[in-house]
Amino acid sequence: MKIEHFSMGPIAANCYVLLDEASGEAAVIDPGACEQPLIDYLHNGAVKKVRYILLTHGHYDHLMGVADVKAITGAPVYIHPGDAACLTDESESLADTHLPGQQNYVTPDEFLEEGMELPLGELTIRVLHTPGHSRGGVCFVVGDVIFSGDTLFRHTCGRTDLPGGDYATLMHSLERLTELSGDYQVYPGHNRATTLAHERTHNRYLRKKNLDQSLFDF
Numbered sequence: 202m203k204i205e206h207f208s209m210g211p212i213a214a215n216c217y218v219l220l221d222e223a224s225g226e227a228a229v230i231d232p233g234a235c236e237q238p239l240i241d242y243l244h245n246g247a248v249k250k251v252r253y254i255l256l257t258h259g260h261y262d263h264l265m266g267v268a269d270v271k272a273i274t275g276a277p278v279y280i281h282p283g284d285a286a287c288l289t290d291e292s293e294s295l296a297d298t299h300l301p302g303q304q305n306y307v308t309p310d311e312f313l314e315e316g317m318e319l320p321l322g323e324l325t326i327r328v329l330h331t332p333g334h335s336r337g338g339v340c341f342v343v344g345d346v347i348f349s350g351d352t353l354f355r356h357t358c359g360r361t362d363l364p365g366g367d368y369a370t371l372m373h374s375l376e377r378l379t380e381l382s383g384d385y386q387v388y389p390g391h392n393r394a395t396t397l398a399h400e401r402t403h404n405r406y407l408r409k410k411n412l413d414q415s416l417f418d419f
Contacts, residue, residue, distance in 0.1 A: 202324055202344060204388065205242055209234035211300060214262040215390055217348060218242060221322025225249025228321055229276065230341065230348050231390060233262045235269035243274065251276040252321055255313075257350025257390060258338040259287025260363075261296035261304060268305035277310035279319075281330060283337025283365070285309050295363065313339050331378070333371020334359030340378065347385045347397065353378060355387075355395040358406045372406070379407050 205218040210233030217230040218239070227248045232239065243251060251274035256264055259280060264287065267278055280288060287294035289306045296304040315330040327342040331352045338359075341348040351359035352374055361368045384398040400407050 207239050209236050209239065210262050210265055212262050217388055219321065219343060220248060221324045224322030226252045226322040228253040228255050228326065229270055230255045231257055231263040231350065232266035232270045233264065235266035240273065253319060254278045255341060256280040257348060258335040259284030259294055260335065261294040261299060263390060264288065264294060265304060268307040271307060278307055279311045279313050280309045281313045281337030281339050283332065284335050285312065329377065331374035333361060333367055333374045336365040345385050347387045349387050349389045351390040353387060353400065354389045354391060355393055356404050375406055
């Protein structure tokens with residue numbers, strides 16, 4: 202398993218390419234833009250086939266590159282039905298308030314559901330529905346790796362004051378992550394990577410101490 206990171210788009214969201222090196226199959230996670238470094242990587246020879254475009258949620262900063270990546274790769278787009286409208290309505294993705302008229306709409310090909318398992322070469326991508334930041338927020342678990350989108354960040358978590366957000370729901374989703382056994386590398390939707398063990402100890406929203414919603418990010 203190889204993970205390549207790209208910081209792209211209007212507010213530098215994290216896009217990841219998950220590659221099964223044995224087969225050359227890849228998944229592009231949260232393409233917030235389709236910039237040249239990502240295009241070059243997808244054509245560098247190691248990636249034989251992009252099998253999935255996977256979205257952790259439907260906010261504009263994570264999906265503005267979806268249409269272009271799909272056009273280049275032909276890969277199907279997967280999103281949870283709770284956020285599906287974000288792909289075809291800029292008021293749902295919030296692009297209307299940040300980049301009005303700039304979102305290229307695309308119809309989702311498949312819907313993500315809790316417990317779904319997606320094969321990627323020798324890897325298996327497991328879907329956890331983790332709403333709270335948005336109705337259709339998900340995390341992707343691959344071995345000892347979690348792609349957490351805007352559910353969990355280093356030392357903080359996603360905001361809940363946007364449409365579809367809910368504080369109690371997000372706290373429940375974070376509790377689910379905390380209860381996963383063992384340690385995981387966590388690749389969030391913004392900022393630097395972390396580990397679940399580190400967040401269990403240092404993240405106040407996982408420890409449920411001194412909580413302040415004003416500290417939320419993104």
